[in-house]
Amino acid sequence: MPFHYSNCVPKSDSNATEDILKAAANPNVISFAGGLPAPELFPVAAVKKATDKVFDQYGQQVLQYAGTLGYPKLRKQIAQIMQDRQVDASADNVAIATGSQQAIDLVAKMLINPGDVVLVEDPTYLAALDVFRSYGADLVGVAMDDDGMQMDDLEQKLAAHPDAKFIYTVPNFQNPTGRTMTAARRERMTKIADAAGVPIVEDDPYGAIRYAGEMLPPIKHYDHTGNVVSISSFSKMLAPGLRIGWLTAEPAFLKKYMLLKQNADLHTDNLTQYIISQFLMDEDLPAHIKKITDVYEHRAKLMLAEIDREFPDDVYHSQPEGGMFIWVEVPGNIDSDELAKRCLEANVAVVPGSAFYSGKAQPGTFRLNFSNMNDEQIKVGIKRIAQVLNDLGAE
């Protein structure tokens, strides 16, 4: 029997993210497509140790239902993490989410009515675009450059859309571009948003994974009016399989969040919240992050060097100082999907840039991930892409 789906369901069954994961599973393919952390760096033994302790001390509690906003001790520990990032937050400002993806989804559900305008960086995180579309948002792209979202363009877009519901930004090592918004722009952005009366939704899963340049405070640091909702996660700095993210916002906002969070899954997995809390108590998270960033730095620098040597000279690439991604722009009018298809035929997976745009995509763009492949794979994979680019240039 045919179901009559709501307007929340995409008309097409095509699923870019799932297709990427499938392609990456083929052992012949070198995949720069996913956004996966390097699994060999997961602190399995330490997480196991924390888990054993949790069962010994809190066996019954972790298997029982729990509060919707999250394990109070973990919320307090996260508030400390946010303070270390120069955000003035207490446990009352923190709510747990089932991964930062859920925080994006529920904040979108809280704010978007069908037809509402949401301002996004162009390009930006594709699963956020999917979420905003599912609630019927009218997406308006704001231009970027190597310093992140362009504030002049933001002002123009806000003037054109004074009723915009919020501005979505990934300020650190943005997905897909790897670009970072400067401190000056962060501060200016909060002023622009305040003046327009439009909230900022800051999505910061990568900020801790910085291997070059100076650590910048989140946009939330510059917020003096409660106008910024800041989302982050343990996925990149610890382990994504545990699905623990959070948002930092005013208690009045979290009160509304709680209503929808309760509808969504009652609360986030209790065992996992306790495990992360125990890990934070017993282990040295900054030391673990240092270990990750050292490896990612090596891989990023290697990939950038290979790109500089192998790719045609007129090809642009971003210069990330952290995170997991490099963004590539090939001049001319090459269809991005066709380009990615050619790469896959050459046994190397990239994500075509088309997936990341709110509207018309810039042609000849793609995203490269460097966190999940070893040196040899990076060298061979970049050579394969270079061959595709050279072939396209010769056609």
Added chain:
Amino acid sequence: MPFHYSNCVPKSDSNATEDILKAAANPNVISFAGGLPAPELFPVAAVKKATDKVFDQYGQQVLQYAGTLGYPKLRKQIAQIMQDRQVDASADNVAIATGSQQAIDLVAKMLINPGDVVLVEDPTYLAALDVFRSYGADLVGVAMDDDGMQMDDLEQKLAAHPDAKFIYTVPNFQNPTGRTMTAARRERMTKIADAAGVPIVEDDPYGAIRYAGEMLPPIKHYDHTGNVVSISSFSKMLAPGLRIGWLTAEPAFLKKYMLLKQNADLHTDNLTQYIISQFLMDEDLPAHIKKITDVYEHRAKLMLAEIDREFPDDVYHSQPEGGMFIWVEVPGNIDSDELAKRCLEANVAVVPGSAFYSGKAQPGTFRLNFSNMNDEQIKVGIKRIAQVLNDLGAE
């Protein structure tokens, strides 16, 4: 700065479920309010053993991102559970959810446009009502009796609302009434729904927890057209803190589910999926369920006996054969919220019936949970309620 919330957010901050949990936390209060399993029955040692094995065998995998529909081995094991319940299902018919609550939420999001009619039992699970309202559903109640939803009334309501998007039902030991739909009605319901072209969403978290009468097949058993989406969970038969539920449906339906599930949280906690899978392999789940149901049977029978002895003769109560709840209807026109307030003043918590109705609530109703209190608490708590009822009768 004030946020402009969407229509998905309830105008009122009042939150019945959270209020219940808060009241239950006061140590002076005997709480029949929650829907919590008995924590002393959680198989902590066995879950810990399973967890250790998972870390030893799959340490890196469980900490990494994973597929959206769930851990393939667990989906296969759940398909076997569904087959044991006489539902013809393979792993392709099963998708994991972050608790059955998420399955309810996403199925609702998949089907409801603002203004769409959803048919529900009156009364029914309050967090489902909240979900349906969040997507703008127009809720229409269908009458119940001790044999579950009344099929004649369902036919009338479908005739009056031919465009209804789905029928939501909790067939086993319903929340809040504890009532079970007869096998004859289940079969008839699938025929009625097929004829009307309206899907059934079956929510069955309690079905395995049966201590009297005969096990009945889920409504999905009678479905020959793919018109029934059946939702279930490990929360009541194993542990709710782990947040693992599932839905059983046609692959075409799950393809759409996957798109929204990806938006919602990418995938459910991977570690917990592996833990439950390992538990199912190594432990005897039916034996564990038997242990739970024996205790719940004892508590239910004790509570029913106390009610029969202590409550005024003209008070109705349901006769559950499983699950966690007894439903009480006091004759006359007593405000349910006032009644629950009086009980709380007498240090016993119940959930007022008003919370469970889609429209106008039947006065003088409340829900009692028997799974989470010991014998002494049940005896004292029922006496306290009886005193309140006697006082009200004397006023």
